[in-house]
Amino acid sequence: MALSQKRQEKSKLNHLIETELTHQYLVADEVMRLFQPSRGSVSTEVKMNVQTDNLVDDFLSSINTSSDITFNALVENFTDSEVPINPANFDSYLEYLANNVVNHSIHTSSPRFIGHMTSALPCFVRSLAKLMTAMNQNVVKIETAKAFSPYERQALAMMHRLVYDFSDEFYTQHVQNNQSTLGILVSGGTAANIIALWCARNKSLCAKNSFAGVEKTGLAAALDYYGYQGAVVIGSELMHYSFDKAADLLGIGTHGLRKIPTNGNNQVDLSALRQAVADCQAKNLHIIAIVGVAGTTDSGNIDSLLDIADIAQAANVHFHVDAAWGGPLIFSEQHRQKLVGIERADSVTIDGHKPGFLTSSKKSIYMT
Numbered sequence: 444m445a446l447s448q449k450r451q452e453k454s455k456l457n458h459l460i461e462t463e464l465t466h467q468y469l470v471a472d473e474v475m476r477l478f479q480p481s482r483g484s485v486s487t488e489v490k491m492n493v494q495t496d497n498l499v500d501d502f503l504s505s506i507n508t509s510s511d512i513t514f515n516a517l518v519e520n521f522t523d524s525e526v527p528i529n530p531a532n533f534d535s536y537l538e539y540l541a542n543n544v545v546n547h548s549i550h551t552s553s554p555r556f557i558g559h560m561t562s563a564l565p566c567f568v569r570s571l572a573k574l575m576t577a578m579n580q581n582v583v584k585i586e587t588a589k590a591f592s593p594y595e596r597q598a599l600a601m602m603h604r605l606v607y608d609f610s611d612e613f614y615t616q617h618v619q620n621n622q623s624t625l626g627i628l629v630s631g632g633t634a635a636n637i638i639a640l641w642c643a644r645n646k647s648l649c650a651k652n653s654f655a656g657v658e659k660t661g662l663a664a665a666l667d668y669y670g671y672q673g674a675v676v677i678g679s680e681l682m683h684y685s686f687d688k689a690a691d692l693l694g695i696g697t698h699g700l701r702k703i704p705t706n707g708n709n710q711v712d713l714s715a716l717r718q719a720v721a722d723c724q725a726k727n728l729h730i731i732a733i734v735g736v737a738g739t740t741d742s743g744n745i746d747s748l749l750d751i752a753d754i755a756q757a758a759n760v761h762f763h764v765d766a767a768w769g770g771p772l773i774f775s776e777q778h779r780q781k782l783v784g785i786e787r788a789d790s791v792t793i794d795g796h797k798p799g800f801l802t803s804s805k806k807s808i809y810m811t
């Protein structure tokens with residue numbers, strides 16, 4: 444190859460590399476700009492906010508609960524399995540969302556949408572959600588949530604006090620004590636119920652003398668050490684299906700979840716409950732917990748928590764109250780009486796996203 448030709452090839456290559464690099468720098472610039480906090484009134488973010496606010500207004504002001512499209516036809520819009528190669532700009536992505544997702548979403552805040560536990564949210568929740576997203580705190584550690592960690596502890600102490608109403612001294616001692624746990628915020632009522640029963644299992648089959656505890660040995664060895672023939676959880680037949688999942692995960696299987704018939708008021712039948720407890724004791728089955736339902740998911744009926752507390756106490760068994768649905772009654776002077784007996788629970792599940800009027804993301808379990 445002639446020298447001049449070689450030079451030409453080389454310079455062509457350089458040109459290509461330069462173009463490629465320039466392109467990469469442009470993309471990098473573009474990406475970096477997405478992370479810059481908005482300054483001034485016409486920043487990208489302000490424009491994006493206006494666009495999404497308009498979409499929100501349109502969505503919330505519609506009184507129809509749903510669009511006319513059939514679900515089968517809608518599903519046809521979502522059959523891709525490959526991540527798009529080309530990035531979309533914000534405008535076209537928002538348009539896509541509006542046409543395909545938002546416009547066919549259920550209007551849970553419509554006055555025509557009734558009889559469901561998911562409802563309209565008060566407007567301040569949306570503004571606070573924006574703030575939460577902007578701050579992006581991770582409460583896993585103080586390093587990522589310096590103020591939020593103690594703030595969360597305080598909120599848990601307030602919820603604990605609503606349920607248990609212990610002394611001032613108790614809360615002074617425990618509210619910010621990192622050796623104490625007044626409650627845990629988890630991703631949902633299902634997780635809260637599972638964790639509550641997990642704690643009940645591990646506490647009742649704990650390490651003792653030469654035995655290392657169920658969390659180390661597993662269920663079979665624990666039951667063997669304590670001399671039981673098996674283990675169960677007992678509650679109403681109207682218990683939420685999260686208890687089936689819990690029973691499976693705890694190693695007792697769904698057959699280990701004893702479902703007791705209810706009376707005409709959808710409350711657990713107390714004499715059948717007493718009988719089931721006696722049967723399990725007679726068969727030498729370990730009762731991990733007795734569950735009281737404070738608001739069944741379908742009808743909202745509340746079990747007689749005081750009576751169940753007595754039954755659990757007499758049997759020396761962990762008493763868990765699933766107040767995922769009815770828990771927010773605790774905030775009401777007028778209605779909190781309906782939860783009487785909840786203060787005797789060893790653990791309580793409360794959802795924030797049902798009558799708690801929060802978004803479907805954070806709920807809690809509270810334990811003594």
Ligand SMILES: *Cc1c(COP(=O)(O)O)cnc(C)c1O
Pocket residue numbers: 630631632633634636683685738739740765766767768794806
């Ligand atoms: C909704 C509900 C649950 C489960 O809560 P998720 O937050 O949906 O996981 C558990 N128990 C009862 C009584 C409920 O109504």
